[in-house]
Amino acid sequence: MGTWNLACVVRHIWAVLFRQGSLWVAWIWEYRIKGGNFWTLTSKAGSWLWQKILKIRDKVRGWFSVASDGVYWKGALMPKLCIRKVWEEFGPKRSYVPWKTLIWKGPNIPRNQFLVWLVVTDCITTGEKAQG
16 A cells, blocks of 8 residues: 555544544444444455455554543644644654755745756766766
8 A cells, every 4th residue: 555545644633533523433433333442443345445444453552542531643732633743753754955955945046946956866868977
């Protein structure tokens, strides 16, 4: 499963835990969970989405905690969970690029910004590369 799809499924888990007001969540609580515990539920029946949710819930169990005042995501109360935060947990970690502000910030000409970026990332044929 791709990182973005995984993040979206985690967002559905959050909606189920938060009992967010949607018809789908109400149906899940009424017919799948039936007053039980979401984390210990075992079910072979259901849609492909429900099967994905059950499959990855153990992977993300430590990220959620349910309290009387809401659902916590990694220790912080989240009234609304942003998919981007979830994607950042699963996705590739970005490294700091020191020359980024030199190229992309300030009153630079966009064409020159792009050319400098090509040179810095070694994606343009410079004189040295053309000769050797």
